[in-house]
Amino acid sequence: MKIDDLYISLIVRKLKNDISEHEQVKLFKWVYSDHENEKLYYHLKDIWETAQYDTKIKNANIDSEWERFALLAIEEESKHFKERKILNQNLKTVLQIAALVIITFGVGFFVRKIIPEKASYSSVKVPYGARSEVLLPDGSKVWVNSGSHIKYPADFKxxxxxxxxxxxxxxxxxxxxxRKLNVKTSSINIQVLGTKFNVKSYNDEDVVETTLVNGSISITGKIGEKLIKEPIYLKPKEQAVLIKSQNAVEILGPEKRSNNQTDLRDEKESEELEKAKLQPIMKINGEVDVEPFVSWKDNKLVFRGERFDELAVKMERWYNVQIIIKDEELKSARYTGIFEKETIEQAIDALSISLPFTYEMEKNRIEIEKLKN
Amino acid sequence: MDEDREKYNLKESQSVLLEHIFRQMYAPLFFYALKFVESEEVAKDLVQDAFLNILKQKEKKIDNLKAFLYRSVRNNCLNYLEHLRVEREFKAAEIERSAREIQFYDTHQTLVEKEWQQGLKKAVDELPDKYRIPFKMSRFEELKNKEIAEKLHLPVRTVETQIYRAMVILREKFKNKVLTLFLGFFSKK
Structure with a gap:
């Protein structure tokens, strides 16, 4: 079938969504003018869409949709609560389908109990100043840090x-x-086999950090409307850092976190971001020193070369206090150390030794000021 | 209490079965709905309704489950578009186009089923370079025609023609098979 170049162009651009309103009108006038044209157009659209089948159904969320359906099904069934006959009839229908399905799909089905019973979740909320250990139904363990909330199914079947x-x-x-185990946060989804890892994803923080201690995990995510196109696989001692406001994902090694290189990285990063037109990006660098990221679970607050303002955020949660640093220079000062059994006063005192400052503490509020000469 | 439970829950084997059907059919139906409605959330709701329709078929026997589900999704999509028309939330011309496309599939089959999309993947890889490269750049790297033209040092029109040719070749390959598989699928009652 020979068709005009103009329509070839319009069809291709319509499929790519790169077409003006005016051109669309023109295209469809042609499409509808002849049944063969219409058939051609739909077939091509079908091929175009099917080529991206995997991507298109990526957000189908079959598991959660099944849970949703199961609930709706109970509701539907309960409408006929008093009419047992009808209910039975209904089940019969399902059985009739059964025979058919086995033929249709040619697959035996597993004898496994699943059911439209409401999936119930347990939930643990840990306040500021506290930490908690949770034993999951399958014997796995989770340590939950201050100011965090975790929800998990009551059974892992x-x-x-x-x-x-x-x-x-x-x-x-x-x-x-x-089974597939996912850890979901507001921005990322982590798929897990057996493994040890740390996730930090506070809603009020711009940075989402995933640090793998051992095993393997893969991360997918969504920042705003942008998806991370390929899952990111982490190896032990790697860390994926996602900066929500920058649409950036990086995998970092420790050298990148040291003082001098931070600024370099920012510059380089912004250049690359420009190039990538704000597509989420990913880098893999060296080995991370995981201890500062995971030792909180052993009740140790470990920090290495950390900016004071970042450390302050951690201390706020750790001690359930509010810390206000009133001097810009102090904010960018770097600290290395460990707090274990220190009280908040002892901790602040210790910090003020290496870098002199004064502070006032009133109830839970600590104001820090530069030492006046 | 126990009796209530019995009334509420489908028996175990039946729910296993239902889950099996659901998991098999959900993705293709979702994909199918997405052809006609843009929002993923809407598509999910329409597919959910289709499955609920199975439970609502009281006395009636369902002859072809697959056809039943596709037909439900089809009708739900049409109803949804009709609702958009009434609410005037969407451009009339586009609603018209989608509705027309839905009805096209009453007599023609699509590639929604899993086996087809896998076959298509293979067929794409077997295309001659000349067509495969621009098609893949276009579809998988989501490059604009102009960008592809620059990369390949070709005029934009040529790139468009090659992408078009790629699809036409694929169409020829699938045409006969696809049309015979589900013939009569949507035969009306």
């Missing part, structure tokens, strides 16, 4: 188990190749 996290937690997950 499904093929896919979803844990929801706001804040920071350290996971020690038992290996089970038969």
């Amino acid at each position: 499904g093929k896919e188990v979803n844990l929801f996290l706001e804040g920071e937690a350290y996971f020690d997950i038992k290996k089970n190749p038969k």
